Amino acid sequence: MSGIAALHSAISPDVQTAIPGLPHNIEAEQALLGALLVNNDVYDRVASLVNDTHFYDPVHGRIFDIAAQRIQKNALASPVTLKAFLEDDPGLAELGGPAYLARLAGAAISVFAARDYAQTIYDLAIRRELIAIGQEIAGKAARVEVSSEPKDQIVEAEQKLYQLGEQGSAETGFQSFLHAVTDAVNVANAAYQREGGMAGVSTGLDDMDKKLGGLHKSDLLILAGRPSMGKTSLATNIAYNIAKKYKKGLLPDGSEGAVEGGVVGFYSLEMSSEQLAARILSEASEVPSDQIRRGDMTEAEFRRFVEAAKRLESCPLFIDDTPALPISTLAARARRLKRTHGLDVLIVDYLQLVRGTGRSENRVNEISEITQGLKAIAKELEIPVIALSQLSRQVENREDKRPQLSDLRESGSIEQDADVVMFVFREEYYVEREKPSDDKLAEMADWQARMERLHGKAEVVIGKQRHGPIGTIELSFEGRFTRFGNLVKSYQQNSGNDFN
Helix, strand or coil, X not given: CCHHHHHHCCCCHHHHCCCCCCCCCHHHHHHHHHHHHXXXXXXXXXXXXXXXXXXXXXXXXXXXXHHHHHHHCCCCCXXXXXXXXXXXXXXXXXXXXXXXXXXXXXXXXXXXXXXXXXXXXHHHHHHHHHHHHHHHHHHXXXXXXXXXXXXXXXXXXXXXXXXXXXXXXXXXXCCCHHHHHHHHHHHHHHHHHCCCCCCCECCCCHHHHHHHCCECCCCEXXXXXXXXXXXXXXXXXXXXXXXXXXXXXXXXXXXXXXEECCCEEEEECCCCHHHHHHHHHHHHHCCCHHHHHHCCCCHHHHHHHHHHHHHHCCCCEEEXXXXXXXXXXXXXXXXXXXXXXCCCEEEEECHHHCECCCCCCCHHHHHHHHHHHHHHHHHHHCCCEEEEEEECHHHCCCCCCCCCXXXXXXXXXXXXXXXXXXXXXXXXXXXXXXXXXXXCHHHHHHHHHHHHHHCCEEEEEEEEECCCCCEEEEEEEEHHHCEEEECCCHHHCCCCCCCC
């Protein structure tokens, strides 16, 4: 017997006592190790795919681990150099001792097939892990314990499966400039095909689309503002505008996806899903949200409300109102939504209510972990992520209440990780609170003139945009319906408001 056939007869005792029937391929492990010992450059091809824990035979895992450690130190990993580290290994002794290393190298078939061997080893390791998780789930479910609720077991099982799924995310590493240029040309072509419109997803707000070019894949957009400025209202308006225009079709690369609008995921960590739905229904039906809450509607308003609800039934808008979500769970649920229903835009309301992993007691570090996590979701799922954020109180102490980047809470990490930072600002809100007493006629007249000029207007200030200009976008705001829209300019008076 010689070569791989001879090696196959050498299986360590650890494997012989393993659970029978588990998927494995000893020949692939031996072939990969042989190729690695013959040519250490193989390690660079397979390091992102497998590690020592993926090998079915523990002895093979130990050989790979020691070889990897030496290669990482720019030292040679060969049967001769590994001999000293494995001479006393009992598992290797059962296989014939250090001579087994020489047989591995001697039986190496092809260095070029190493990546395929590694993929086979990885796939089989994932299958074994799935079997182990399944057995653990079955074992826990069979044990009826007061401390272990079925709901908790489901959550735990989900987390383990998602952790296993995350391991499968391949590392792309370096790519050629040609590949990057091709992607850039495809994005520009998409914008050109829309007659100079946008490469990204339309927000439904014309001036915002012009300034941003739509919502771009892989971008993290921060939408910040003080309480009562309308952050959530603007976010729900954008979500509704995108979801109601959703059309599925064939994309330029041949895959199926959103050709217009998109599927929207909305994490509402502050408001319940019912409250959020009521806001969207208020906008769609043009019935004031406070009347909806009280049930104080005329027959015509109630009919509009019901009709709007029917229209919204088919909207691909998914709401998760679980409070205090950890960033890891938020990411896992976004991945699941992408797999099951598709996902084109993700909105998080709001950033400061997301939890970190709990490793850091420093709030600034925790916020940094959260913003990095949100940016990672945007890049991994190739979607725009809009995260709402609170502003510090120092805005209130200034004469000019218009927000700036320095007003962001824990601003360092938020400002650094975001591709776009926008601030919602309604001057009307502040002027309304400066109302003079009725006996001051001149001041009252000035105040009324200011209020008339500012009424129904809002600004979105772009404080940072990595790929475009900064500036101010003027929008209309209807407080009764919590609705932002396109502001009709003086030269557009005859054409009317085109929000709907």
